[in-house]
Amino acid sequence: MTTHATASPTPSGEAPAVTRAAGLTVDGLTVRYGSTTAVEHVSLDVAPAETVAVIGPSGCGKSTTLRAVAGLVPVSEGAIGLAGRDVTALGPARRNIGLVPQNYAVFPHMSVAANIGYGLRARGTAAARREALVRDMLELTHLSDLADRRPDQLSGGQRQRVALARALAIQPDALLLDEPLAALDPQLRGGLRRELATMLAATECATLIVTHDQREALSLGSRIALLRDGRLVQFDTPQRLWDDPADAFVADFLAGAVLLDAELDDGHAVTLDGSWRLPVRDLEVRPTEHGAVRLLLRHDSLTVTDDSAASALVAEVTHSEFTGDGVHLTVRAGGHHLGVRVPPDARIGRSVALAAAPGRATLLRP
Numbered sequence: 001m002t003t004h005a006t007a008s009p010t011p012s013g014e015a016p017a018v019t020r021a022a023g024l025t026v027d028g029l030t031v032r033y034g035s036t037t038a039v040e041h042v043s044l045d046v047a048p049a050e051t052v053a054v055i056g057p058s059g060c061g062k063s064t065t066l067r068a069v070a071g072l073v074p075v076s077e078g079a080i081g082l083a084g085r086d087v088t089a090l091g092p093a094r095r096n097i098g099l100v101p102q103n104y105a106v107f108p109h110m111s112v113a114a115n116i117g118y119g120l121r122a123r124g125t126a127a128a129r130r131e132a133l134v135r136d137m138l139e140l141t142h143l144s145d146l147a148d149r150r151p152d153q154l155s156g157g158q159r160q161r162v163a164l165a166r167a168l169a170i171q172p173d174a175l176l177l178d179e180p181l182a183a184l185d186p187q188l189r190g191g192l193r194r195e196l197a198t199m200l201a202a203t204e205c206a207t208l209i210v211t212h213d214q215r216e217a218l219s220l221g222s223r224i225a226l227l228r229d230g231r232l233v234q235f236d237t238p239q240r241l242w243d244d245p246a247d248a249f250v251a252d253f254l255a256g257a258v259l260l261d262a263e264l265d266d267g268h269a270v271t272l273d274g275s276w277r278l279p280v281r282d283l284e285v286r287p288t289e290h291g292a293v294r295l296l297l298r299h300d301s302l303t304v305t306d307d308s309a310a311s312a313l314v315a316e317v318t319h320s321e322f323t324g325d326g327v328h329l330t331v332r333a334g335g336h337h338l339g340v341r342v343p344p345d346a347r348i349g350r351s352v353a354l355a356a357a358p359g360r361a362t363l364l365r366p
Contacts (some may be wrong), residue, residue, distance in 0.1 A: 011139060023047040023206035024069065024174045028078035031064050038064040039080070041232045046174070046206035053209045053221030055251065061230040065208045066176050069115055070099050083173040083208075095174075098135040098167030098205070102179040106151045106161050106166075113138065115162050119170040134242060137165035140199060156184050157192050164196075168203060175200075175207040193219055214254055218242075243287050258338055260295040262363070268311075269363050271295050272334035276313045280363060282356050288364035296362040299328065302340040302351060307353035316351050 024046040033041040039061040046052045051104040054062045067073045069080055071092035080088045087095045098119075116137050120130040126200050138144040141161040151159055160180065173355060181189045197220055200207055211217050218238045225235045237357055245251040251259040262271040265320050267276045278295070286296065305312050315331035315338065326341045331352060340354060 003269035011035075022084060022302050023050065023082075025081040026065070026078070027081070028070065029065065029068060029075060029080065030077035031061075031068050031073055032076040035037065039068065039227075042225075042227070042230075042232045043078075043103070044225045044232065044235050046208055048206055049204050050222050051200050051209060051220055052223050052225060054225045055211055055254075056135055056218040056227035056233075057215065058212065060227040062210045062212075062227050064230075065176060065227070066178055066208060067176070069208060070176055071095050095288075096172050098170060098175045099175045100160075100163045100175070100180060101165050102182055104163035106162050108151050111148050112143055112154070112162050115151070116143075116169050118292050119166060122302035123170065133171075138168045140168070140202060141165040142195075149276040152239065152276045157195075158182065160192065161195075161199075164256060170207075172205050175203065175205050177207065179211055180209060181213070182211075189213075189216075190284065196220065204253070205361055208309040209317045219255075224254075226254065228253075242361075243286060245296070246290050247297055250336040255298065256339070257299075258297045258336060260336065262292055262293045262295065264365070267291070269295055272313070272336070274313075275334055278311050278356050278361070282311075282358050283361050283363040285363045285365060287347065288366060290364070291366060294364045296364055297338060298360070299339040299341055301357060301361040302338060302354045303357045304340065304342055304346070304352050309353065309355060311355055312353040313355070314351055314353050317348060319345065339361055 026044050028043060029039055029042045030037065035056065042061070042065060044052065054065060056062050061139045064073060068075055071087070073088060075088055082095060082097070107118065110118065117134045118131050120133060123134060138147055141164060143158065143161055143165060146154065146158060151162065154162065163274055181192055184313050193216060200220070209220055221238060223237055225232045225239055226241065228249055234241055234250050241250060241254055245254065245259060248259040251257040262269045267280050269280055269283060270276070270340060302328050307314060315333035317329055318332050318337070319330040321328045322344065327346065329342060329348065329352070331338050331340060331342050331354070338354070342348060
């Protein structure tokens with residue numbers, strides 16, 4: 001499947017229209033609560049059998065986007081398409097969407113099998129067909145041995161799988177997951193994230209996941225839509241967001257990286273208002289689709305060096321944190337906070353001289 005970005009806003013601020021008919025399409029979605037705009041001109045698409053992760057800080061509009069797709073909040077502007085149908089004006093029951101809310105919402109008085117079959121029974125599915133689909137879902141979610149148990153006899157991860165199986169049993173055109181692992185202990189999330197990825201790979205519906213967890217988005221989404229203040233900042237594959245972030249917000253939020261404006265001058269990248277000159281030969285150079293020359297720095301991009309070096313940047317140490325195999329320093333230079341790792345026995349004063357670790361810092365140029 002070919003992936004493509006649809007996020008870059010037009011000069012008017014609106015994202016371009018999405019034309020893919022199959023799967024799920026969100027085209028120019030705007031949601032207002034009175035005078036407050038929660039989501040503004042968001043466009044994205046999810047192909048059948050694809051998983052797209054929607055991520056962003058609290059209050060960015062990601063849950064509102066999911067609720068609008070589900071039909072739980074009214075759409076002020078724009079359109080929502082599903083399996084070739086315009087479902088913008090349809091109620092939730094007529095959209096053929098499977099929804100897994102953050103709290104899972106399993107019925108405590110029903111067995112696992114009865115929970116999974118609830119939506120099928122409500123739709124009047126014939127008993128034989130219903131039983132076959134429930135068996136399939138029990139097998140898919142590794143719950144066959146727990147079919148007769150009640151939810152209070154299950155772990156959090158098992159209840160999450162029950163909710164997922166119930167949503168999938170109705171054979172939805174789209175599956176919506178709202179913070180699917182947020183209610184679980186951190187120790188459980190890694191294993192269940194891998195289980196969830198395997199289960200989603202076995203489905204044919206378009207899947208939209210809302211999460212605040214960067215690792216969850218990177219590992220589950222074949223593409224990621226990153227929102228800020230109700231607007232879509234960038235929509236692309238995890239690799240492209242990692243390698244070529246649209247702006248400093250994307251770099252920081254997704255990877256804890258710093259993105260600095262730069263200029264090229266006589267074989268050097270010049271940044272921080274001319275106070276730092278880095279030899280281009282020490283940098284990894286990549287093309288960018290976002291127009292300007294920029295320097296991308298991650299926590300392994302910098303190294304402490306001799307302050308007499310011509311390319312050194314003198315920075316103030318503002319915080320240090322022991323990480324077991326080293327110390328992570330936060331330093332300030334030119335109004336920016338940068339991160340650098342040093343050995344655990346390094347002697348660090350109030351300031352350090354920094355240089356780019358060869359091949360670790362990235363120069364993005366058109």
